[in-house]
Amino acid sequence: MNERQVIRGGRVVDIARRTAEPRDIVVAGDTITDVVTPGTAVADARVIDASGRLLMPGLINAHTHSHGGLGRGAGDRWTLELLLNAAPWLSGNRSMEERYLSASLVAVEMVSKGCTAAYDLFFEMPAPSVEGLETVARAYADVGMRAVIAPMMGDRTFWAAIPGLLDALPPDLRSGVEKIQLSPWETSLAIVRKALEGWKFDRDTVRLALGPTIPLHCSDAFMQGCRDLAREFGAGVHMHVLESKVQGHAGLARYGKTLVGHLDALGLLGPSFTAAHAIWLDDDDIKRFGDRGVAVAHNPGSNMRLGNGIARVRKMLDARVTVGIGTDGANCSDNQNVFEAMRLASFASRIQGHDPSRWLGTDEVLDLATRGGAKALGFGDTIGRLAPGAKADVVFLDLGHVNFIPLHDPVNLIVHAEDGTAVESVMIGGRMVLDHRRITTIDTSRLAARAQDAIERLRSVNAPARALSDKLAEAVGKFCGALDEKPYRVERHLASQ
Numbered sequence: 001m002n003e004r005q006v007i008r009g010g011r012v013v014d015i016a017r018r019t020a021e022p023r024d025i026v027v028a029g030d031t032i033t034d035v036v037t038p039g040t041a042v043a044d045a046r047v048i049d050a051s052g053r054l055l056m057p058g059l060i061n062a063h064t065h066s067h068g069g070l071g072r073g074a075g076d077r078w079t080l081e082l083l084l085n086a087a088p089w090l091s092g093n094r095s096m097e098e099r100y101l102s103a104s105l106v107a108v109e110m111v112s113k114g115c116t117a118a119y120d121l122f123f124e125m126p127a128p129s130v131e132g133l134e135t136v137a138r139a140y141a142d143v144g145m146r147a148v149i150a151p152m153m154g155d156r157t158f159w160a161a162i163p164g165l166l167d168a169l170p171p172d173l174r175s176g177v178e179k180i181q182l183s184p185w186e187t188s189l190a191i192v193r194k195a196l197e198g199w200k201f202d203r204d205t206v207r208l209a210l211g212p213t214i215p216l217h218c219s220d221a222f223m224q225g226c227r228d229l230a231r232e233f234g235a236g237v238h239m240h241v242l243e244s245k246v247q248g249h250a251g252l253a254r255y256g257k258t259l260v261g262h263l264d265a266l267g268l269l270g271p272s273f274t275a276a277h278a279i280w281l282d283d284d285d286i287k288r289f290g291d292r293g294v295a296v297a298h299n300p301g302s303n304m305r306l307g308n309g310i311a312r313v314r315k316m317l318d319a320r321v322t323v324g325i326g327t328d329g330a331n332c333s334d335n336q337n338v339f340e341a342m343r344l345a346s347f348a349s350r351i352q353g354h355d356p357s358r359w360l361g362t363d364e365v366l367d368l369a370t371r372g373g374a375k376a377l378g379f380g381d382t383i384g385r386l387a388p389g390a391k392a393d394v395v396f397l398d399l400g401h402v403n404f405i406p407l408h409d410p411v412n413l414i415v416h417a418e419d420g421t422a423v424e425s426v427m428i429g430g431r432m433v434l435d436h437r438r439i440t441t442i443d444t445s446r447l448a449a450r451a452q453d454a455i456e457r458l459r460s461v462n463a464p465a466r467a468l469s470d471k472l473a474e475a476v477g478k479f480c481g482a483l484d485e486k487p488y489r490v491e492r493h494l495a496s497q
């Protein structure tokens with residue numbers, strides 16, 4: 001499709017200058033070819049009226065989980081470890097249709113809230129499947145949203161991952177847990193290789209990456225296998241790194257060094273590596289990330305919801321770490337609203353110290369959620385900006401909405417006032433995927449009913465898994481709670497830089 005379009009009459013946000021000047025955007029096919037003064041003649045172009053609209057680059061969600069779409073609202077007072085303890089019933093036994101449904105729900109929500117691309121760590125038990133990965137890819141492609149899908153994998157279960165936890169479980173529960181097995185790493189990697197080799201989706205829209213979920217959950221051979229496969233196919237690697245203090249202690253106990261030090265020794269860290277959360281990094285860990293060109297996906301909503309703390313983003317930026325902003329999965333944070341994630345990223349930085357020059361400015365936050373996210377997803381500068389040569393991923397915000405009245409600094413309003421409710425239309429790759437608040441690509445009318453049917457079925461098939469997880473929760477909470485009480489090498493209050 002090389003049709004020419006011109007988006008006329010809107011005001012285009014300039015993040016660095018904090019302005020929104022009237023400009024027309026010229027699009028050919030899926031790419032922006034020009035940003036011109038209003039009214040400039042553009043031959044043979046279809047006109048899209050953007051009068052009364054603020055135009056900004058599509059937001060990029062640097063970390064989510066599409067399987068979480070059917071887990072939204074399932075838990076309340078969960079730490080990360082209690083969430084992982086619940087994973088078998090929360091995300092297990094999904095049919096292909098349910099995997100598609102869950103991803104569709106998540107994609108539709110993201111687009112409706114101004115997000116045009118996401119890094120999705122998608123989970124299947126006991127191993128990823130080619131069909132599952134293609135099913136999720138199809139969900140994104142059908143909605144018309146960009147995604148990097150990283151199968152979330154491990155060869156060690158959560159209970160085996162934390163040194164000492166299995167031994168701390170009552171014997172009857174321990175034997176129940178030991179029956180839960182993940183596939184050997186060779187099996188998982190062979191499946192991902194097959195998916196990579198046979199990938200038939202447009203890589204500019206939906207591509208594959210590798211998601212060895214958490215260092216502690218993966219044998220060294222597994223992580224090295226992911227590293228090599230990623231190199232061979234030019235794919236990214238996305239892991240959860242030091243999300244909780246418990247993981248910090250468990251890492252020291254297992255490897256005798258920090259998890260970041262261990263990943264570095266295995267040769268995992270590099271420009272195509274994205275670390276989600278990265279909360280419990282010491283100064284040396286942060287420096288390593290900067291030196292290796294690693295990207296971090298900062299998820300302040302999830303980090304607060306699970307009580308994990310807040311990443312030291314200012315220190316990361318000082319160390320030249322690429323940072324994107326994510327929502328994390330709907331099963332732990334619960335909406336998929338990057339506007340809210342930006343607002344929380346800004347606010348959270350302000351409880352980390354009294355020096356306002358160390359806080360994240362709204363211009364910085366918006367830059368992280370657009371250009372930073374683009375880099376974290378491996379898209380370079382092809383998305384995340386409204387400029388010639390970039391993909392035409394454009395969010396139309398209604399300037400008549402109360403969120404933009406009065407129109408002070410537009411960047412402040414986007415980060416601190418907008419909550420997704422002023423998103424009126426969303427163009428992705430030149431196509432209007434959300435048009436006047438209606439998704440144009442798929443029929444969304446039945447999604448709600450299907451989601452309700454799916455969770456009723458899943459509740460019943462996953463009842464035994466839930467019963468086991470509920471029984472385990474007390475022992476898991478006690479063991480991990482004790483670890484959390486122990487001072488870790490980053491001796492700081494959670495809310496400090």
Ligand SMILES: [Zn+2]
Nearest residue numbers: 240276328329
């Ligand atoms: Zn996650």
